[in-house]
Amino acid sequence: MTLTREEPRVQDLTPALEAVDIVKRFDGVHALSGARLSVRPGEIHALLGENGAGKSTLIKIVTGIYSPDGGQILRGGELVEFANVRVAHRAGIVALYQELSIVPTISVAENILLGEQLPSRAGIVDQASLRRRARQQLDRLNQKIPLRRLAGSLSPVQQTMVALARALATDARVLILDEPTASLTDHEIRDLFAVLRSLRDEGVAIVYVSHRLEEVFELCDRLTIMRNGETIVTKDVADSTIDEVISTMVGRSAGDLYPERGTATTTVAITVTNLQGRRVKNISFTAHAGEVLGIGGLAGSGRSELLRILSGSQKHRSGEIVVGGATLPSSPGVGRALDAGIALVPEERRSQGVILRASIQDNIALANIPEVSALGWVRGAQIVEMAKRGMTDLQIKARGPRQHVGELSGGNQQKVVLAKMLARKPKVLLMDEPTRGIDVGTKAEIYRLIRQLAAEGTAVIAVSSELPELIGMSDRILIMHEGEVSGEVAAEGADDELLLSYCYGKTD
Amino acid sequence: GCSGSGGGGDAAKPFKVIAFTSGNQTPVGAWWVKAVTQKADELGWDLTMIQGDFDFQKMNPAVESAIGQGADAILDGYTDVASIGSIVTAAKDADIPIFAMDSATKESDAFAINITANQQQIADSTVNALDKAVGGLKGKSVMVIGHDPHPGIRERASLAEKAFTAAGATIAGGDIQKVKSPATGRTEALALVADYLTAHPNGLDAVWVGWDDAALGAAKALTEAGSSAKVTGVDATSEAIAQIEAGGNFLATVEQPWPSILDSLVGHMTAFHKDGTLPKTKFEAVDTTLVDASNAATITPSDKLK
Amino acid sequence: MTRTFTVAAPARSVGRLLLHGGTVVALVALIVFFFAMRPDVFLTFVNVKNILFQVSILAIIAGAQTVVMVVGDFDLSVGATSSLAGAVAASLMLTGVPIVPAILVALGVGLLVGLVNGLLIAYVNLSAFVATLATMTSVIGVAYLVTAGTTLFDLPAEFNNLGQGRLFNIPLPVYIAIVISIILWAALRFTTVGRQWHAIGGSVEVSRLSGVNVRRARLLAFTIAGLVSAIGGILLAARLGSASAVQGGDNMMFSVAAVFLGMTVIKSGVANLGGTMVGVAIIGVMSNGLNILGVNAYVQQVVTGLIIIAAVTLSSLKTRER
Amino acid sequence: MTRTFTVAAPARSVGRLLLHGGTVVALVALIVFFFAMRPDVFLTFVNVKNILFQVSILAIIAGAQTVVMVVGDFDLSVGATSSLAGAVAASLMLTGVPIVPAILVALGVGLLVGLVNGLLIAYVNLSAFVATLATMTSVIGVAYLVTAGTTLFDLPAEFNNLGQGRLFNIPLPVYIAIVISIILWAALRFTTVGRQWHAIGGSVEVSRLSGVNVRRARLLAFTIAGLVSAIGGILLAARLGSASAVQGGDNMMFSVAAVFLGMTVIKSGVANLGGTMVGVAIIGVMSNGLNILGVNAYVQQVVTGLIIIAAVTLSSLKTRER
Ligand SMILES: Nc1ncnc2c1ncn2[C@@H]1O[C@H](COP(=O)(O)OP(=O)(O)OP(=O)(O)O)[C@@H](O)[C@H]1O
Ligand SMILES: Nc1ncnc2c1ncn2[C@@H]1O[C@H](COP(=O)(O)OP(=O)(O)OP(=O)(O)O)[C@@H](O)[C@H]1O
Numbered sequence A: 001m002t003l004t005r006e007e008p009r010v011q012d013l014t015p016a017l018e019a020v021d022i023v024k025r026f027d028g029v030h031a032l033s034g035a036r037l038s039v040r041p042g043e044i045h046a047l048l049g050e051n052g053a054g055k056s057t058l059i060k061i062v063t064g065i066y067s068p069d070g071g072q073i074l075r076g077g078e079l080v081e082f083a084n085v086r087v088a089h090r091a092g093i094v095a096l097y098q099e100l101s102i103v104p105t106i107s108v109a110e111n112i113l114l115g116e117q118l119p120s121r122a123g124i125v126d127q128a129s130l131r132r133r134a135r136q137q138l139d140r141l142n143q144k145i146p147l148r149r150l151a152g153s154l155s156p157v158q159q160t161m162v163a164l165a166r167a168l169a170t171d172a173r174v175l176i177l178d179e180p181t182a183s184l185t186d187h188e189i190r191d192l193f194a195v196l197r198s199l200r201d202e203g204v205a206i207v208y209v210s211h212r213l214e215e216v217f218e219l220c221d222r223l224t225i226m227r228n229g230e231t232i233v234t235k236d237v238a239d240s241t242i243d244e245v246i247s248t249m250v251g252r253s254a255g256d257l258y259p260e261r262g263t264a265t266t267t268v269a270i271t272v273t274n275l276q277g278r279r280v281k282n283i284s285f286t287a288h289a290g291e292v293l294g295i296g297g298l299a300g301s302g303r304s305e306l307l308r309i310l311s312g313s314q315k316h317r318s319g320e321i322v323v324g325g326a327t328l329p330s331s332p333g334v335g336r337a338l339d340a341g342i343a344l345v346p347e348e349r350r351s352q353g354v355i356l357r358a359s360i361q362d363n364i365a366l367a368n369i370p371e372v373s374a375l376g377w378v379r380g381a382q383i384v385e386m387a388k389r390g391m392t393d394l395q396i397k398a399r400g401p402r403q404h405v406g407e408l409s410g411g412n413q414q415k416v417v418l419a420k421m422l423a424r425k426p427k428v429l430l431m432d433e434p435t436r437g438i439d440v441g442t443k444a445e446i447y448r449l450i451r452q453l454a455a456e457g458t459a460v461i462a463v464s465s466e467l468p469e470l471i472g473m474s475d476r477i478l479i480m481h482e483g484e485v486s487g488e489v490a491a492e493g494a495d496d497e498l499l500l501s502y503c504y505g506k507t508d
Numbered sequence B: 001g002c003s004g005s006g007g008g009g010d011a012a013k014p015f016k017v018i019a020f021t022s023g024n025q026t027p028v029g030a031w032w033v034k035a036v037t038q039k040a041d042e043l044g045w046d047l048t049m050i051q052g053d054f055d056f057q058k059m060n061p062a063v064e065s066a067i068g069q070g071a072d073a074i075l076d077g078y079t080d081v082a083s084i085g086s087i088v089t090a091a092k093d094a095d096i097p098i099f100a101m102d103s104a105t106k107e108s109d110a111f112a113i114n115i116t117a118n119q120q121q122i123a124d125s126t127v128n129a130l131d132k133a134v135g136g137l138k139g140k141s142v143m144v145i146g147h148d149p150h151p152g153i154r155e156r157a158s159l160a161e162k163a164f165t166a167a168g169a170t171i172a173g174g175d176i177q178k179v180k181s182p183a184t185g186r187t188e189a190l191a192l193v194a195d196y197l198t199a200h201p202n203g204l205d206a207v208w209v210g211w212d213d214a215a216l217g218a219a220k221a222l223t224e225a226g227s228s229a230k231v232t233g234v235d236a237t238s239e240a241i242a243q244i245e246a247g248g249n250f251l252a253t254v255e256q257p258w259p260s261i262l263d264s265l266v267g268h269m270t271a272f273h274k275d276g277t278l279p280k281t282k283f284e285a286v287d288t289t290l291v292d293a294s295n296a297a298t299i300t301p302s303d304k305l306k
Numbered sequence C, D: 001m002t003r004t005f006t007v008a009a010p011a012r013s014v015g016r017l018l019l020h021g022g023t024v025v026a027l028v029a030l031i032v033f034f035f036a037m038r039p040d041v042f043l044t045f046v047n048v049k050n051i052l053f054q055v056s057i058l059a060i061i062a063g064a065q066t067v068v069m070v071v072g073d074f075d076l077s078v079g080a081t082s083s084l085a086g087a088v089a090a091s092l093m094l095t096g097v098p099i100v101p102a103i104l105v106a107l108g109v110g111l112l113v114g115l116v117n118g119l120l121i122a123y124v125n126l127s128a129f130v131a132t133l134a135t136m137t138s139v140i141g142v143a144y145l146v147t148a149g150t151t152l153f154d155l156p157a158e159f160n161n162l163g164q165g166r167l168f169n170i171p172l173p174v175y176i177a178i179v180i181s182i183i184l185w186a187a188l189r190f191t192t193v194g195r196q197w198h199a200i201g202g203s204v205e206v207s208r209l210s211g212v213n214v215r216r217a218r219l220l221a222f223t224i225a226g227l228v229s230a231i232g233g234i235l236l237a238a239r240l241g242s243a244s245a246v247q248g249g250d251n252m253m254f255s256v257a258a259v260f261l262g263m264t265v266i267k268s269g270v271a272n273l274g275g276t277m278v279g280v281a282i283i284g285v286m287s288n289g290l291n292i293l294g295v296n297a298y299v300q301q302v303v304t305g306l307i308i309i310a311a312v313t314l315s316s317l318k319t320r321e322r
């Protein structure tokens, strides 16, 4: 299995898909200005770049969702124009798009064979064949998901796997995956990689977008780096190093990803005693002002639920939460929790973090209504000022505070969420997967911000599925397993294997 | 309760009557339901009363299933013959006569008898009243407002239009103006007249309206535009009568003698009960009373019938 | 948004079943109540037949509405389209056109209205609400023109027989409603386009990006809704032996109410034909029962609203936000 | 979903502006057309006053609808609530209650209906469509009971004056509509709850997680809609000098149409008061203009639908995919 590190076989060198000098403007702003991408059959090609570099836009252009304002697309050497996704599908080009996965109200099997894939005879769906083929795809990914379940009832991880299964089921000759692993854990990632490698060996051209560079170096054959809507370089992975890639992406040399740890105070910021939720049980811990407390665990271990309870957005059955000396009521609601000084940066940015069709300033003001209003009236000047402050502090790249958040790249959207919550000056900041789908440069910024907040006396509680991140950003780490805390370690010099064993439920 | 037949004799079972009306949400409809129930009580009928609030999809099956269970006679109040084709068929099949009031404007095979107000006379009396009020219709501009879904209104509106044209008046807008929904009749008529008057300042000498509710809207529009044109309506609602007494633009309305029509219909039914005689004519148009300032005080408004 | 969490509920306890099927429970409760009040009348063969007869046309139109609502849209024009189709058929027959061609033309008119709705919504991207509101308005206007505002009657007996005839003492419309419901149910459940409708209703964007021809599928849904509404309207004309521009106009509101009631019947909360029929039954039983009890028409109207609220509330208890 | 792609249009050209403001263009086109047809009448002071008078009550009710639609909901009961409020005020005054208390009670009734809607929707989690459909049904029933099915009249002259009086030769309802519109506009734009309504309309979940009391805000929106509808209904009663259970029922459909037309006026496609007023103006100008031209009522109805489609289509060209 792992002798794949050899040179890609020199077979057909005509690119399976080639995009030349693509230009795309949104509202007069260049999202792409001279983007190029050339993928050969039988290779896994990484598409890299900072948030907002234009990766997703490029993908949407080669699959017919957007029409380019300039440039050409060649499929197997021939000039093509895709009027819509279906035309691109028929040309063998299929993509799994960022942050759009499943149809919640139909079954798993139907999700996997959605669209023109649905097996039918004379317009009647062939149920047996439907289930057989769906089962095949899930087997490839080692998933045991019941085929008749409604996809909306699956866990986020399972939903991603179903979406992946759909992309794999298309028999695409060019398969494009936009950050497929953002919400997956190691286990699923490994299964996915095995499938991708075997597809490559069958001659499929694969474009792989990810911010996890370790993955890229493990999986991919060649890479293309984009910056500010332009393609900077395409080369073999074997000829590159992570540092070099990072500096090409950001246009400067990469500093240290994680900042120095600080010193936690002895002031208790939050005490949780015997918390019981739906899936979380017996949770007790304390976090101090100035401390970064990391929370790890496998998907579904209840980390997000814990944060939701702490933030007041979900009720708990019993237990006590004490913040700054005051006990929170049993179901405080988000508003009361915010007033008490607890703020949450949620997991799903687009559906929980930002209102896409509202401006940056309105998004930021939303959680800060008391501060930007008086006697029930909002004060426009203060909103603008607050937004501008947030945008400068967090270096949000946008035309101005009035730009709609939906037009920002993922990383900048995440910064808007942060800005919104930081304006509340929380005592305890809860962050659920704070760097999901965010490029290395921005990641480093966010770690630095977290540290800076801690230094100013905030207690930061951050959930992460990436072990290196967990270790790098935290002072102390709690690991959860099936709703309970299974272990606690100091982050400094923490041992990967020990953390993993806690993740799988081993307690000391 | 009602004790069968007073005189004893051979009346083994009571006279079985199905009564239905589509208009029970209107004041007249509500009076009819009460009056028929009362009469049935007095006469010892076995009455099935079905109310349809204009929903024929609901009413027709209910009536038909009552027919299916057997009856001696059917009494229809204010329901257009056009809308009850399926009931008529069912009644014919079961050989049960339908006694109707205000259910068609012409003779119809559907009914043993249909008694209604005389539309021609309604049109004539109102047109006459307007003629007198405006000092002769010749060359005058008259707006006629109708409502097609109601057969009575439709009939009298077209008769009125003919009468106006014959008298040498011009029909404002060239044709009968149509109100679409009875629910918004007053507002629609108000807008029609107001807009016409802006387009043709002082362009109206009279407005003839097929029923009082819309006539009240027309009168209001005239008052607001400062016009002295006169309006007539039909129905003799208390609101119209009050306006007539107040002496504004509202000139006259028409009283239709519903209680006496019902009485004579019940008379026909009693006769039929006794020995199976059916009325000699199938259609009877009863004369109406024009209500104007001179007699307004003596009229019982149609929404105050007891 | 809450949908995701409903499914995570505990096992199938009786309580849960009750809550889940709140609408079904409401239907049963209504039946039991009316039966208890008038045991001599309510569940007799004649009355049940009566109820079926009364709701059969609503059932057809609610079926049309279900299709559109599965796709996540609305069709406010179903009632108007049905009136227009009835009016067109009637006026053609009155001018001497034979029954079959008259019906075919009327069906064609319904199909055309549906097609226009579909084009406006799927291809011009109008919101379903505005588009069907606008077509509803125009279609009623056209129906007024076709009928000259009157009620057309004196239709051929064979035509009326379609709506008034019986087979084994059960009115024909009941059979027709059942057949159409079964066809629509099967289409929604077993055909590729039916599954595509469900997918689009779940997420337009994911469906589109997965290669579903979203526009064509939506176009088809509205077209079918127009056609089926026309069937309902023609039957109504045959059933009443007459046609007017406004007849059956209430069917629009009632059809939406029925579909909504039906959505509460199943776990996923999606429009579904079985549920719609439960909704139709509630509406039918309620109006018939209240009539039988002789409840004042105004009070009936008040009670109708209350019962709809009660039924939906009962079901919605399960989806309560955490 | 398509919204994301809307922005793909070329730079701020005149053409784009035209497309953007399709609805405004449609309004201007209507005005120009009617003016060209009847230059002597259409833009005269009297006629403009006439139009304003005719739309003032619709404007108020459409304002109520706008609030609810900003939150992402619907209120089908606005028309019924307005009729009920008018009926309550009228019947109280007829039994001798002085004008001010009668009006206050009627406003209270409207508020109560709105409150019930809000509770059902925000706290019992019913869909706005079913909940307001059900309350609409019940409220009409109650209005029938209040009026006993008749039209109440003979209201005190001072009351009627509210709807029929003039100031500087302009009818009072016009002023009232303007004041209410400005208040609602300011509330939507400058108050905290207004910002919260917009946020909830954008995403319920994000708003909730940002500490917005979503339920309370929605409750408030429906309550205000009920109250404002009641104002509209009381004014309508005063304007007509009478009150019935159904008067003003068509304001519901028209209010929704106006808000939808207005949504096309601004880029983000959200309900907005300015846009709603453009929508109201279109509806008013159209019906007045067609009346002035003496167009047959049935044809008017057809044309109304077509013009709504044309206006919305024009605006939606910009939202065309790709
Ligand atoms: N619909 C849109 N309207 C306006 N601007 C847009 C739109 N979509 C993308 N952009 C802009 O285009 C640029 C490229 O965005 P894109 O989503 O392609 O970046 P990306 O490389 O995929 O970033 P990420 O890694 O965060 O996903 C960004 O500046 C973004 O703000
Ligand atoms: N396997 C599952 N079966 C049923 N429901 C699930 C499952 N996994 C998650 N959920 C539900 O989905 C919601 C979100 O799940 P999510 O995985 O984000 O939360 P979590 O359990 O806290 O996981 P994590 O620890 O990965 O953050 C939870 O409220 C949970 O009830």
Ligand SMILES: [Mg+2]
Pocket: A055, A056, A057, A098, A178, A410
């Ligand atoms: Mg991206």
Ligand SMILES: [Mg+2]
Pocket: A300, A303, A304, A347, A432
């Ligand atoms: Mg999580």
